[in-house]
Amino acid sequence: MKASRFSLTTPGPLIPADVSLVFLKDVTKVYYIGDQEIRALNGISLSIEQGEFVSIIGPSGSGKSTLMHLLGCLDTPSAGHMEICGHDITTANSDQLSDIRNREIGFVFQSFNLLPQLNVLENVEVPMIYTGASASARRSRSEELVERVGLQDRRLNRPTQLSGGQCQRVAIARALVNDPKIVFGDEPTGNLDSATGQLILEMFRELHEAGRTVVLVTHDPKIAAVTHRVIEINDGQIERQYDPRKTAT
Numbered sequence: 748m749k750a751s752r753f754s755l756t757t758p759g760p761l762i763p764a765d766v767s768l769v770f771l772k773d774v775t776k777v778y779y780i781g782d783q784e785i786r787a788l789n790g791i792s793l794s795i796e797q798g799e800f801v802s803i804i805g806p807s808g809s810g811k812s813t814l815m816h817l818l819g820c821l822d823t824p825s826a827g828h829m830e831i832c833g834h835d836i837t838t839a840n841s842d843q844l845s846d847i848r849n850r851e852i853g854f855v856f857q858s859f860n861l862l863p864q865l866n867v868l869e870n871v872e873v874p875m876i877y878t879g880a881s882a883s884a885r886r887s888r889s890e891e892l893v894e895r896v897g898l899q900d901r902r903l904n905r906p907t908q909l910s911g912g913q914c915q916r917v918a919i920a921r922a923l924v925n926d927p928k929i930v931f932g933d934e935p936t937g938n939l940d941s942a943t944g945q946l947i948l949e950m951f952r953e954l955h956e957a958g959r960t961v962v963l964v965t966h967d968p969k970i971a972a973v974t975h976r977v978i979e980i981n982d983g984q985i986e987r988q989y990d991p992r993k994t995a996t
Contacts, residue, residue, distance in 0.1 A: 768795050769929070770830040771792055774791045776983075793978065795929075795960065795962065799962075801977075804977060807966070820839070823838065832851040853922030853929070855922050855931065858938060863907060866902065867917050871921045871924055872889045874925050878925060896950070916950070935951070944970075955975075
């Protein structure tokens with residue numbers, strides 16, 4: 748078996764073995780448009796353990812994007828209880844959510860979300876700025892990760908000078924820069940051609956093999972098939988969970 752390029756990039760301090768990285772109990776999320784109530788999530792209970800490789804799938808409007816917003820600490824539930832990496836986010840304020848996002852979570856977006864005015868190294872460094880890391884520490888870590896994703900020869904290029912696949916590799920490096928306990932991918936291959944998408948999926952697989960907890964949100968069952976647990980969402984509820992490796996095709 749080939750060595751993972753991420754084999755030296757291990758998560759930060761582990762949480763206690765009896766604490767799930769992700770824990771939801773009867774979580775509901777309700778939005779209001781005028782006097783209309785939209786129940787995006789309806790009583791979801793879910794846990795994700797250290798080292799899992801999970802996908803969340805469902806059709807448009809199923810609630811999977813709302814669930815990802817909660818898991819990524821971009822929002823809080825309307826009801827129920829929720830913990831991320833040992834932190835109770837049920838009633839967390841915006842500053843607390845921001846701190847959890849920056850220190851505990853790595854996020855890879857479909858649209859990359861790179862800053863166009865910054866080069867590759869500078870984009871990767873951005874999350875470290877908010878931890879108070881020194882300029883030398885930021886640059887050293889950024890150089891290390893840019894090399895690991897195979898972009899050392901493009902490290903001074905800006906996003907507009909990169910292909911979609913290269914931009915997503917920068918986004919993966921940025922997601923890892925603070926040694927997060929969990930990495931989320933929100934439709935991470937959605938803007939890529941199929942061949943490039945397969946390369947990015949292989950990087951996520953390598954991250955998992957190196958000990959990372961990885962959660963991918965996707966509408967594509969072919970992408971979900973590379974993970975070890977599929978959580979299928981429909982009408983704001985978990986419809987079923989299964990291991991695609993044990994499911995007949």
